[in-house]
Amino acid sequence: MNFDIVIGNPPYQLEGASGGNNDAPIYQIFAKIATSISTQYVSLIIKSAWFTTGRENLLRDFRHHMLTSRTVSRLVVYPNSNILFPDVEIKGGCCFYLEDKKYRGKCEYTLVNNGIEETSMRKLDAFDVLIRDPKVSTIIEKIDEIRKEKGYGTVDTIISADTPFGIPSNPRTSKKTPCKVYETKQNKDDVLLYHIQNGKRLIEYMSINDIRKNVQDIPKYKVFVTGAGGSGNDKKILGKPVFAEKNSICSQSYLYSAFESKKEAVNFEKYLRTKFLRFIVSSIKITQSASNRVYRFVPLINLNNEITDKKLYKLFKLAQNEIKIIENSIDVL
Structure with missing residues (x-):
């Protein structure tokens, strides 16, 4: 019929x-x-x-x-x-x-x-x-074209997938995979655990022997960013990123990027705070979800250089009207 x-x-x-x-x-x-x-x-x-x-x-x-x-x-x-x-x-x-x-x-x-x-x-x-916004799409197309011309990769390739270390968002109370978490360090090999409990960001400890995923990245510097947040229509777009020293891990509440260089990690944390980066993320992030996929249009620039919005606008040849759209649509983080 x-x-x-x-x-x-x-x-x-x-x-x-x-x-x-x-x-x-x-x-x-x-x-x-x-x-x-x-x-x-x-x-x-x-x-x-x-x-x-x-x-x-x-x-x-x-x-x-x-x-x-x-x-x-x-x-x-x-x-x-x-x-x-x-x-x-x-x-x-x-x-x-x-x-x-x-x-x-x-x-x-x-x-x-x-x-x-x-x-x-x-x-x-x-x-x-x-x-969804045609004006935003035009700016993203321009940035992506220049990104390709300069040979930059994209940030999604250095951000982990969900539950990166196998630690659930509720490590103490999880019925499926409960973990032993300590407020203070119990042994010299314990690692820092970054997690969120009842809406509060906490830094506690776990035994390194309890970690089964991505153990190769434990000794590296890291930047953690929440895997969800906002409404998809808010003007901050992402939660505040966190720089972490070596020997650290995170729960399912976060995604992470790992670095051999402390300078690169610190600069990446600054990059995540820029309006430029969060504007690009906002073009894809239309719900609370902030998986690594939402970073797929963000240029992976040289993280050894100083990073500011002003320098990024110049690097990607943005016109004043394009800069105004970004500045007006994204809040300071």
Whole structure:
């Protein structure tokens, strides 16, 4: 059976899920079915998390279709879902789209944010993710082009994955993997444990013999940054990074980068605080989740040099209007 037009508001994730970034989305399944049974038009209201985040194994193909098929003729985006659904919080916001099987071209894209509607014609496939603000996307494209010209890598390659040392976020009370944690050092081989308990950042101790993951990085200097934080719409974007001396580890609450050089570690901590870096992260981080993936467009610059926003703006040849956008959208950390 086929229909000329399919419209709807499908369920977003499996029943009983918390709505977090790791919940199993199912709206993409309904979207695929809608496309298959429609002879021309599909219009659905769905979460916007597919733009950049979510379960890659479940959303990758859907995202690729939406960005590259050129059949999406209209896309309206609401970072604040309360505009459409006052009684429901949808992390990452929501959107509705019109897919026209007989259309091939740019998408009429509307961003509805803080009471302001901005519409433009966009090519959705500038990246393999969709940056929701077109003005931000243009700046990221410029930075990424210069990054490639200069031969820089990207910061996501030096930031760990989740639960980097195998220590849960609640090391003392975890039912699955409880750990012995001490307020004071018990043995000379104990290592510093950076973790968060009841919203408070703590530095305590664990035995090095209890660590099974990434043990090669324990003797190195490190920078820790929280793996989640903010709303996806706030102006700080990331939690405050922490420089750590050698012989340190962290719980699941943090991700880390390791360095042989103390100078590089200190400068990387400063880099994470810059508005420049957090602006780039904000282009992808539209929910609380701050996995290493959100750093994939951040240039991995020379960390032996002094790092300031002013120097970064000059290095990446940003114009005054571009600098103004960054300065106005990101708070001091």
